[in-house]
Amino acid sequence: MQLYNLKDNNERVCFSQAIRQGLGRWQGLFFPLELPSFDADEIDTLLAMDFVTRSSKIMEAFVGDEIGSERLHKRVEAAFTFPAPVVQVEDDIACLELFHGPTLAFKDFGGRFMAQMLAEVAGDKPVTILTATSGDTGAAVAHAFYGLKNVRVVILYPKGKISSLQEKLFCTLGGNVFTVAIEGDFDACQALVKQAFDDRSLREGLHLNSANSINISRLLAQICYYFEAVAQLPKEKRQQLVISVPSGNFGNLTAGLLAKAIGLPVKRFIAATNVNDTVPRFLSSGEWKPNSTQATLSNAMDVSQPNNWPRVEELFRRQHWSLSELGFATVNDETTKQTMKALANIGHVIEPHAAVAYRALRDQLQPDEFGLFLGTAHPAKFQESVESILERELPLPDELAEREMLPLLSYSMAADFDKLSHFLITIPH
Numbered sequence: 001m002q003l004y005n006l007k008d009n010n011e012r013v014c015f016s017q018a019i020r021q022g023l024g025r026w027q028g029l030f031f032p033l034e035l036p037s038f039d040a041d042e043i044d045t046l047l048a049m050d051f052v053t054r055s056s057k058i059m060e061a062f063v064g065d066e067i068g069s070e071r072l073h074k075r076v077e078a079a080f081t082f083p084a085p086v087v088q089v090e091d092d093i094a095c096l097e098l099f100h101g102p103t104l105a106f107k108d109f110g111g112r113f114m115a116q117m118l119a120e121v122a123g124d125k126p127v128t129i130l131t132a133t134s135g136d137t138g139a140a141v142a143h144a145f146y147g148l149k150n151v152r153v154v155i156l157y158p159k160g161k162i163s164s165l166q167e168k169l170f171c172t173l174g175g176n177v178f179t180v181a182i183e184g185d186f187d188a189c190q191a192l193v194k195q196a197f198d199d200r201s202l203r204e205g206l207h208l209n210s211a212n213s214i215n216i217s218r219l220l221a222q223i224c225y226y227f228e229a230v231a232q233l234p235k236e237k238r239q240q241l242v243i244s245v246p247s248g249n250f251g252n253l254t255a256g257l258l259a260k261a262i263g264l265p266v267k268r269f270i271a272a273t274n275v276n277d278t279v280p281r282f283l284s285s286g287e288w289k290p291n292s293t294q295a296t297l298s299n300a301m302d303v304s305q306p307n308n309w310p311r312v313e314e315l316f317r318r319q320h321w322s323l324s325e326l327g328f329a330t331v332n333d334e335t336t337k338q339t340m341k342a343l344a345n346i347g348h349v350i351e352p353h354a355a356v357a358y359r360a361l362r363d364q365l366q367p368d369e370f371g372l373f374l375g376t377a378h379p380a381k382f383q384e385s386v387e388s389i390l391e392r393e394l395p396l397p398d399e400l401a402e403r404e405m406l407p408l409l410s411y412s413m414a415a416d417f418d419k420l421s422h423f424l425i426t427i428p429h
């Protein structure tokens with residue numbers, strides 16, 4: 001698969017290179033030069049397959065020229081080790097639960113597939129993944145790369161500034177995962193990572209990679225669960241399907257739109273945000289005016305400059321779709337809480353991100369349509385806020401409860417580049 005840089009269309013790379021590089025020149029995003037397309041019969045055939053087989057076929061249509069089908073199947077099988085069930089919530093609405101992976105959020109799909117692809121294209125050269133986290137992304141990255149040959153992972157996080165559950169989730173793995181509690185805040189961690197990438201000898205000597213959230217391989221992986229959702233729906237519900245996506249950086253929505261572009265029948269999408277609503281305001285007024293970011297209950301969507309948006313615009317342009325067809329909604333914290341309570345009353349406990357998507361869908365769904373919203377995180381992942389809003393206790397899933405008992409394996413370090421660079425050079429492969 002060839003990809004081009006959205007900021008410099010002359011920069012072309014193959015998939016293997018796009019994975020390793022993450023971003024192109026001028027921090028530009030990579031976008032596929034050509035999209036595969038499946039006709040209605042081929043879609044039906046795909047939808048009849050099991051999740052892993054179907055997903056490897058879809059990935060093959062994108063990257064089959066670089067990675068053989070047998071290897072792809074093995075990689076997909078190793079990445080997608082957990083299901084994505086569709087759960088009926090009301091007569092005309094269902095939830096696609098994307099939170100049954102090791103870190104209880106949909107980012108496990110993209111993270112684990114990216115890890116497998118990086119390991120695949122790295123060949124015999126050992127790679128070092130270096131990343132800073134304020135909590136969640138680090139956990140997804142750590143679990144995704146855990147145990148992979150020729151890859152070691154170094155994760156910096158601000159000491160004492162992440163929740164103890166978050167810390168237990170990724171600092172108890174050991175093996176090829178090295179976690180470092182930095183005496184400083186998240187910005188200090190990010191600055192150290194940046195310094196390491198700016199240091200050419202370190203970058204090239206260790207084959208540093210950031211496993212960035214804008215990596216194209218993540219989006220490809222996420223296309224697969226949209227197909228999985230439709231595969232679980234009865235035929236009559238497939239034709240009038242509306243999908244509501246709780247959005248922050250808009251990667252999830254981009255993947256859904258890509259699924260539609262290659263042939264998946266979806267009538268329309270709704271981009272649902274919290275009060276960090278740069279995109280909804282843009283779609284209604286045509287003006288791109290990011291405000292300063294506000295903290296909300298759905299904090300993984302507290303983003304005012306969504307970094308995947310250029311890909312959404314490019315896809316609409318390429319497909320000759322009009323942005324006026326894209327639904328949108330902004331849901332504030334008060335409405336989010338009310339929505340969570342109302343759903344709990346009919347037997348469905350959801351967390352704030354999913355609640356934003358459900359609310360937008362319920363408000364905009366037409367009588368002849370069927371609605372699907374994405375459950376992006378397990379309610380227990382937002383245990384504190386869910387418990388206080390619903391005024392009831394929410395037990396942790398078994399795996400998480402067990403992990404909470406394990407000892408922390410983190411190193412501790414001053415926010416000092418020389419110390420970090422010494423650490424990176426001396427840790428074992």
Ligand SMILES: *Cc1c(COP(=O)(O)O)cnc(C)c1O
Binds near residue numbers: 107246253300
């Ligand atoms: C990351 C995240 C989102 C936002 O997804 P984007 O792809 O950034 O739009 C929504 N919900 C949860 C729980 C997340 O972790």
